[in-house]
Each structure stands twice: as C-alpha cells, then as structure tokens.
Amino acid sequence: MKKQTPLGRLLSIYSVLFFIFLYAPVILIVIYSFNSNPINIMIWDGFTLDWYRSVFGLETSLADSSSYIDSTDQLLNALLNSLIVAGSATIIATFLGTSTAVALARYRFKLHSFYRLLLFVPMVMPDIVLGIALLIFFVGAGFTLGNSTIIIGHCTFLTSYVFIVVSARLAGMNPLTESASADLGANEWQTFRRVTLPLILPGVIGGALLSFIISMDDLVITYFISGVDSTTLPVFILGMIRRGIKPEINAIATLMLLFSVVIASAGIYFKSKNTSTP
Amino acid sequence: MKSLSISRKQLMLVALLAPTSLFLLVFFVGPMLIMLTYSFLEPGLYGGVEWHFYHWNYGRVLGWADGFYEEFDTVYLEILLRSVGLAVATVLCTLCICYPVAFWVSTLSAKKKALCIFLMTLPFFASMVVRLYAWVLILRNSGFANQFLEATGLITEPLNLMFSGTAVIIGMVYIFIPFMFLPIYSSVEKLDKNLLQASEDLGATPFTTFRKVIFPLTLPGIVAGCILVFIPSLGNFVVPNILGGAKVLMIGNMIEQQFLYARNWPFGATLSMIIIFMMMIILSIYLYKSAKKQAAL
Numbered sequence: 001m002k003k004q005t006p007l008g009r010l011l012s013i014y015s016v017l018f019f020i021f022l023y024a025p026v027i028l029i030v031i032y033s034f035n036s037n038p039i040n041i042m043i044w045d046g047f048t049l050d051w052y053r054s055v056f057g058l059e060t061s062l063a064d065s066s067s068y069i070d071s072t073d074q075l076l077n078a079l080l081n082s083l084i085v086a087g088s089a090t091i092i093a094t095f096l097g098t099s100t101a102v103a104l105a106r107y108r109f110k111l112h113s114f115y116r117l118l119l120f121v122p123m124v125m126p127d128i129v130l131g132i133a134l135l136i137f138f139v140g141a142g143f144t145l146g147n148s149t150i151i152i153g154h155c156t157f158l159t160s161y162v163f164i165v166v167s168a169r170l171a172g173m174n175p176l177t178e179s180a181s182a183d184l185g186a187n188e189w190q191t192f193r194r195v196t197l198p199l200i201l202p203g204v205i206g207g208a209l210l211s212f213i214i215s216m217d218d219l220v221i222t223y224f225i226s227g228v229d230s231t232t233l234p235v236f237i238l239g240m241i242r243r244g245i246k247p248e249i250n251a252i253a254t255l256m257l258l259f260s261v262v263i264a265s266a267g268i269y270f271k272s273k274n275t276s277t278p
Numbered sequence: 279m280k281s282l283s284i285s286r287k288q289l290m291l292v293a294l295l296a297p298t299s300l301f302l303l304v305f306f307v308g309p310m311l312i313m314l315t316y317s318f319l320e321p322g323l324y325g326g327v328e329w330h331f332y333h334w335n336y337g338r339v340l341g342w343a344d345g346f347y348e349e350f351d352t353v354y355l356e357i358l359l360r361s362v363g364l365a366v367a368t369v370l371c372t373l374c375i376c377y378p379v380a381f382w383v384s385t386l387s388a389k390k391k392a393l394c395i396f397l398m399t400l401p402f403f404a405s406m407v408v409r410l411y412a413w414v415l416i417l418r419n420s421g422f423a424n425q426f427l428e429a430t431g432l433i434t435e436p437l438n439l440m441f442s443g444t445a446v447i448i449g450m451v452y453i454f455i456p457f458m459f460l461p462i463y464s465s466v467e468k469l470d471k472n473l474l475q476a477s478e479d480l481g482a483t484p485f486t487t488f489r490k491v492i493f494p495l496t497l498p499g500i501v502a503g504c505i506l507v508f509i510p511s512l513g514n515f516v517v518p519n520i521l522g523g524a525k526v527l528m529i530g531n532m533i534e535q536q537f538l539y540a541r542n543w544p545f546g547a548t549l550s551m552i553i554i555f556m557m558m559i560i561l562s563i564y565l566y567k568s569a570k571k572q573a574a575l
Contacts, residue, residue, distance in 0.1 A: 008385075015382040018375065019397060022455065025412035026404065028422060032415070043425070096298040103294035107287070115295070122306055126513035126557065128530045129313075129550045130306075132537060136316055136547065137309035156306045159298060188290040217405050219516055224537070234407045241411055241520060245418070253408040264403035268396065 026257060033250035051251035075252070077229075078236035085147055085222075085232060086215035089154035094208045096155065097162025102196060105170040106178070123160040130157065131224035138225060145227035153225045154215045161214060162207035169203025209267045213260070316547035327544055335548035354532070358552070361529040364443060365511035368450040369504050372458040375451070376503070380463040398459050406453055410520050413449050414440070417521065441523035449517040454510065458503040465499025498568075505564055513553045529553065 033052070037045030057072035097119075104115055122130065134153045143149050177199070181191040197204075219234040226235060233256070240249055320332035334342070341352040383394045401409065416422045417439040424436040439445055469492065477487040515530025522528070529549055536546030 011378055011382045015379045018379045019394075021375075021452075022397070022401065025416060025452070026409060028415060029408065029412050096301055099294040100298045103291055107291045107294075109291065115299075118299075118302055118307075122302070124509060124557070124561070126510060126553055128513045128515050128533055129553055130309075132533060132546060132550045133309035133313040134305070135537065136543065137305070137312050140312060152305050156302065159302070188286055192290075213403055217407075219407055234405060237405075237407045237411070238516070238520070241407070241414060245414060249411065250415075253405075253411055256405045256408050260403040260405060261400070264400055267403070 029250050030254045030257065033247075033254040035247070035250075037247075051247045052255075054248050055251045055255070074231075075236065078231045078233045081147060081150075081230055082216055082233040085150045085154060086212050088147075088151045089158055089215045090208050090211040092151070093155045093158035093211050094162050094204060096159040097207060097211075098166050098200070098204050100159070101163050101166035101170055102192070102200075105167060106175070106196075119160045119163045122157040123164075125157070127157075127218070127220040128224075131221040134221065135224045145225055146230040147227075149225045149227070150222050150230060150232065153221050154218060157221075158211040158215060161210050162204075165207035165210060166200055166203045169200045169206075173199055206267065209263065213263055213267075313547045313550060316544050317551045319544045321542045321544045326541075332544070335545050338545060339548060339552060354549075357527050357532055358529055360443075360527075361512055364446055364450070364526075364528060365508050365514075367443075367447050368454060368511045369458075369507045371447060371451045372455055372507050373462075373500065373504065376455060376459040376462055377500070380459060380466045380499075383463060384466045384469075395463075398456050398463075401453075401456055406516065407520075409453055410449055410517060413445070413452060413521060417445055417448070440521060441525050443522075443526050445521040446518050446526050446528070449521045450511050450514060453517070454507045457506040457510075461502040461506065462496065462499040465496045465502075469495050501564065505560060508560065509557050512556065 032044075034047050034049070035044055036048035036050065037043050055072065055075065100115065100119065104112065131153070134149070134156070138145060138149050178191055178195055181195045182188075186194065217234060218232075219238060222232050223235050223238070226232060231239070237249065237252065237256075240246065240252075316327065317335055318331055318333065320328040320330060320334075322328050339354045339358065341355050383391060386394065414421070418424075419436045419438065419440070421439070423439060424433070427433045428436070473491055473495070474487060477491050478484075482490065513530050513533075514528060515534055518526050518528045518531050519534075522531075529552070533546050533549045536542045536549065540546075
C-alpha cells in the first residue's frame with residue numbers, strides 16, 4: 001500500500017485526476033464568468049465584470065443587444081423567494097426535527113419504531129415522487145400554489161435531516177446530566193430549557209444550516225409545487241438554461257457557488273466546534 | 279406525586295411529538311395515500327379524474343392498452359427499462375471511479391485525509407443546477423470538450439455530445455459521486471490493514487487478497503453506496519431534462535409530462551408508484567439481508 005510501488009503511483013495519479021474531474025467543471029464556470037466574449041462564451045476574449053454588472057442591473061459597456069437577462073427584477077424576485085422559503089422552512093423544520101429527536105432519545109414508548117420509519121421515509125423518497133404527491137394534494141385540497149406550499153413541501157423532508165443531525169448529537173450526550181437536573185428539582189420543561197437544549201445546540205444549528213442549504217438548492221419538489229410568481233432561484237436558473245446559454249448564467253452560477261462555499265465553511269466551523277466540546 | 283410526574287412526562291412527550299406527527303401525517307402520509315388512490319382512478323377527458331376504480335393505468339405501463347382507444351404499445355416499458363439501464367450504468371461508473379480513490383485517501387496522513395473528505399463533501403453544498411450547467415458548457419457543440427478536441431486535431435467537426443445517453447450518465451455520475459464515495463470510504467477506513475499483510479504472508483496473490491479479504495469486508499459500503507446512487511438516479515428528471523433533451527427520456531421526464539402537459543394525473547401517479555415499488559423492493563432486500571447478517575454474527 002505504500003506510494004513507492006508502481007501500482008501505488010498509478011493510484012495516486014488516478015486519484016488526483018479524480019479530484020480534477022470533480023472540480024474542473026465548476027472552476028470552468030468561474031473562469032468564464034469573467035470572459036468578455038458575448039457570442040461564444042467558451043472562447044476567451046478578455047477580462048470583464050460586465051456580466052456581474054448586468055446581473056445586478058448596473059450599467060455595462062455591453063451593447064443593448066448582447067444584454068440577455070430579461071429583467072433583473074425577476075432574478076432578484078427569485079432570490080428573495082428562495083431566501084423566504086429557505087428561512088421559513090428551516091425554522092419550522094428545525095423546530096419539528098429537534099422536538100422529535102428529543103422525544104425519541106429521551107422517552108420509551110410503543111410507537112418508537114413507527115416514528116423512526118416516519119422520519120426515515122421522506123428522506124429516501126425520490127424527490128419527483130414527493131413533488132408529485134404534494135402537487136396532487138395541494139391542488140385537491142384547494143391550496144393556491146405559492147411560497148407557502150413550497151415551504152410546507154420543503155419541511156416534509158427537511159424535518160428528517162434535522163432529526164438525524166440532532167439525534168446524533170443526543171446519542172453522544174450523557175443522559176445522567178438530565179437525571180441530575182431532575183434530581184435537583186427541575187421539572188421536565190426546565191430540564192429541557194436549561195440542560196438539554198444548550199447541550200444539543202451545536203447539533204440544532206448544524207441541522208438548521210443543512211436544512212437551509214438543501215432548501216435553497218431544492219429544484220425538483222419546488223418545480224412542481226411553485227406557483228406562477230413564486231419561482232425560486234434554482235427553478236429560475238433551470239428556466240434560463242433551457243431557454244439558451246447566456247453569459248450572465250456564468251456570473252449567477254459563480255455567485256451561487258460563492259454563497260455555497262461560505263455556508264459550507266460556516267457549517268464545518270460549527271461541526272469542528274461541535275466535536276471539540278465533548 | 280408519582281402519578282403527577284408520570285402525567286407530566288406524558289404531557290411533555292405529547293407536546294414534543296404532536297406537531298411533527300400532525301405535520302407529517304397531513305403533508306406527507308396524506309399526499310402519498312392520495313397519490314396511491316389516484317393511480318387507480320380513471321383519467322378524465324379534459325384533465326382531472328373520474329372517481330371510479332380503473333386498473334388500466336398499470337396495464338398501460340406494461341404496454342396493454344385499455345382495449346378501446348389504444349393499441350398494444352411498449353413505449354412506456356421501453357422508457358422504464360431505459361431508466362433502469364441508465365441508473366445501473368450510473369451506479370457502475372460511480373463505483374469504479376470511487377472505489378480506488380477511497381483506498382488512496384485511506385492511505386494518506388490524517389491532515390490530507392481531512393482535506394480530501396472536505397473536498398468530497400463540498401459539492402453537497404454547491405447547487406445541483408450549477409454543477410449540471412457546468413457540463414452543458416463542456417458538452418455542447420461549441421463547448422469546451424469539442425473545442426479542446428478540435429484544437430488537438432483529433433476531430434474536425436464538433437461531435438454531438440449533448441442529448442445522448444452518455445451525457446445523461448456523465449451528469450448523473452458527476453452529481454452522485456459523493457453518495458458513492460462516502461459510504462465506500464467509511465468501510466475502507468474500517469478495514470484492518472493488518473489483514474492484508476496477513477493474507478500476503480500466507481501466500482495469497484494480490485488478486486486473491488482482493489477477492490477474499492478486501493472485497494467482502496468493504497461490501498457493506500459498496501452496497502450502501504449503490505443503493506444511495508441508484509434510487510435518486512432512477513427517478514431523476516433534472517439531468518435528462520438538461521443534458522438528455524427529448525431523445526433520452528427517463529421515467530422522471532414522463533411523470534413530468536403527464537402532470538404538466540398531458541394532464542393525465544392518474545397515469546403520472548401510477549408511474550410515481552412504480553418508482554416507489556422498485557425502491558421498496560430494493561430497500562426491503564437490503565434490510566432483510568443486513569438483518570440476517572446481524573443475526574448470523
């Protein structure tokens with residue numbers, strides 16, 4: 001298994017190629033988002049920030065004909081919808097997932113395995129199936145498709161993710177701290193509020209961050225249950241890609257990647273804090 | 279005092295579970311049951327449904343027509359089989375790509391290992407549409423791949439790389455690689471390297487060591503990875519939508535068409551149910567096998 005052997009060297013080269021395969025396509029987008037060639041966006045023509053300016057609706061040096069974004073308002077509206085949906089869904093799912101995780105970790109009752117199943121299934125359910133089921137349900141029950149239906153739809157599976165993350169945190173916790181709190185005269189609520197919650201907080205924050213990311217990125221479920229004017233960012237970008245490749249998409253994609261990296265770093269920072277405090 | 283504390287405990291339990299129970303029963307279990315019901319209803323002439331039992335939806339998938347308006351046609355069966363084929367191809371590609379890398383990562387120093395794991399998890403956070411869009415830039419006719427090949431003189435005319443089964447497989451492999459890598463890596467990490475030494479000392483060739491020691495011990499990771507990649511690949515509709523075009527329809531695209539264009543909701547619900555059935559079969563075999571293994575230990 002040492003690197004000196006020819007096989008080991010081959011393996012190293014292969015693995016490095018693997019990571020290049022993983023990152024090169026994404027890096028390509030970032031590089032070409034600064035390309036000033038408006039006709040063929042894959043032929044390098046010079047450095048420009050015009051696509052970014054165009055995305056933000058600023059004045060550019062582009063001729064009017066080469067400016068492609070239909071309207072910056074639509075893009076900003078989609079971004080705003082995404083943030084509203086992800087924010088609300090995260091709050092609700094964090095609340096639901098955490099309470100269920102605490103209940104399952106701290107109480108013994110008959111329906112234990114039923115609840116485990118109930119929270120496992122939404123996570124493995126292919127998203128198109130869940131999207132379709134929700135669409136039939138919302139239309140049948142007379143909901144107007146819009147931000148509220150997207151929020152509900154996202155919560156059905158985000159709850160499971162929060163549940164998993166918080167459960168892992170609870171499993172690594174010493175249950176005696178809670179018994180001690182009870183022995184000292186605290187009631188259930190006080191124990192939860194003063195002992196359990198502070199201890200599981202890193203898990204709760206981690207679960208919330210994960211939910212936020214997944215919700216911001218969800219395409220398939222949102223695609224089916226979003227209304228006419230409740231397009232989220234991924235759905236908007238899918239529409240743009242299908243209408244044709246425009247240089248502005250590179251700029252939007254780069255901004256989204258930047259956003260993801262920031263959130264991911266925050267998540268990993270919390271995770272490292274999570275493990276360093278036993 | 280005791281009864282009071284029990285009832286308070288129960289109250290707390292109810293308070294903790296009630297919101298989630300209510301929410302998931304109404305917005306998850308409910309919709310699933312409604313979809314199951316829809317798959318047995320007759321589609322209305324102008325969209326909507328007729329509320330009586332109708333089993334032709336399932337027959338239609340297999341090619342049997344309703345006997346009045348339709349003839350025997352295997353188009354849906356073909357699309358179903360194509361979806362399974364593309365999903366299997368995706369699973370095999372990701373497996374072959376990830377397996378050696380998992381071994382390489384496990385030989386690195388702790389710091390480099392952490393970096394590699396970070397690099398593997400980062401794509402989870404990046405938007406899926408953006409990652410697929412990258413492949414549109416690479417594969418389309420005036421894209422990066424064609425320009426590169428033309429520049430090297432390998433081709434004179436751009437190849438049609440987009441809108442093919444290969445493009446769909448590349449796209450799915452690219453977005454599902456972390457799902458395969460992480461479970462395999464965790465089982466490779468657990469593999470006791472002394473066993474490899476022992477096997478070698480006992481005279482086994484590297485191939486025998488792989489077949490008799492490495493492969494069986496990493497099998498749980500392989501199986502988990504395969505399931506995690508197969509299920510989302512099977513029902514995928516985004517990748518064929520972006521990279522496959524109209525030529526490479528998968529079951530997911532068919533479901534979309536039934537709902538958004540053909541307005542045949544019962545048939546779309548039936549197709550969704552078929553995905554669920556296939557998923558349930560795979561998961562129950564998996565759970566059954568792992569339960570049997572646990573019992574054997």
